[in-house]
Amino acid sequence: MALMSMLVDTSICIGCKGCEVACKQWNELPAEIKGFSGVSYDNTLALSDKTWCHVGFVEQGQTPSADFRWLFVSDRCKHCAQAGCLEVCPTGAIYRTETGAVNINPAVCNGCQNCVSACPFGVVSLNHDTGVANKCTLCSDRTEIMGREPACVTACPTDALVWGDRDEMIALAEQKQTRLHSNGVRASLYGKDELGGLNVMFVLQDEPGVYGLPSNPQLPQRNVPAGYVFTAAGAVLLGLAAAVTFRNRPSQPETVEVKEG
Ligand code: SF4
Numbered sequence: 001m002a003l004m005s006m007l008v009d010t011s012i013c014i015g016c017k018g019c020e021v022a023c024k025q026w027n028e029l030p031a032e033i034k035g036f037s038g039v040s041y042d043n044t045l046a047l048s049d050k051t052w053c054h055v056g057f058v059e060q061g062q063t064p065s066a067d068f069r070w071l072f073v074s075d076r077c078k079h080c081a082q083a084g085c086l087e088v089c090p091t092g093a094i095y096r097t098e099t100g101a102v103n104i105n106p107a108v109c110n111g112c113q114n115c116v117s118a119c120p121f122g123v124v125s126l127n128h129d130t131g132v133a134n135k136c137t138l139c140s141d142r143t144e145i146m147g148r149e150p151a152c153v154t155a156c157p158t159d160a161l162v163w164g165d166r167d168e169m170i171a172l173a174e175q176k177q178t179r180l181h182s183n184g185v186r187a188s189l190y191g192k193d194e195l196g197g198l199n200v201m202f203v204l205q206d207e208p209g210v211y212g213l214p215s216n217p218q219l220p221q222r223n224v225p226a227g228y229v230f231t232a233a234g235a236v237l238l239g240l241a242a243a244v245t246f247r248n249r250p251s252q253p254e255t256v257e258v259k260e261g
Pocket residue numbers: 076077078079080082083084085086102118119120121122123124135
């Protein structure tokens with residue numbers, strides 16, 4: 001099977017959150033209204049174990065003013081070619097599918113949360129009810145078993161989300177960039193090369209940081225060995241404490257036979 005990718009064109013996203021709702025419907029995820037933040041009209045605010053697709057609202061400039069503009073970005077797991085989550089998973093629960101999606105097998109996940117800290121995009125969350133890590137699956141069940149596109153792509157009314165062969169998505173993104181540049185819009189493609197190539201790429205109208213995307217995402221493995229050292233040191237200390245406790249434990253009283261009669 002070919003490597004498949006999603007292209008997110010922020011220049012034609014209207015922030016309707018249809019993709020967010022479609023994701024919840026297809027994956028049977030509960031609603032999660034976090035309330036009015038006071039800084040944005042966005043009421044879901046972030047990705048979580050129950051929100052695998054989140055439409056971020058970026059409000060630039062003062063209202064009312066001619067400079068004010070809304071920027072919207074439909075965000076999810078990027079299904080990275082170099083996936084930090086996959087590399088640090090100690091049980092092999094995180095795997096790559098034949099079209100390039102990075103998924104989590106809930107039966108094998110032990111809830112250690114190494115993947116949560118290894119993801120440079122803050123995508124993975126632990127579901128505290130099930131004890132299993134959760135995130136977008138790129139609708140592998142639809143795309144690889146049913147031959148359909150991801151639910152969010154189907155729901156998008158403006159075609160801001162497009163699904164297809166990765167090379168075709170890059171060519172489409174470059175066409176979009178050329179058109180936007182000819183209209184005086186500062187457009188860039190994010191995800192073509194980052195972390196070996198993301199399988200969710202973005203046409204952006206501003207710097208990645210404006211949309212909450214790191215400009216130079218890195219594999220965080222260098223932090224993980226330190227975590228293992230602390231874990232190992234903790235295990236050794238616990239072992240020593242247990243040994244001392246057993247050694248100092250008072251000996252069992254002798255049993256006394258009670259004779260009947
Ligand atoms: S975005 Fe994060 S969770 Fe998704 S594949 Fe990359 S490292 Fe893993």
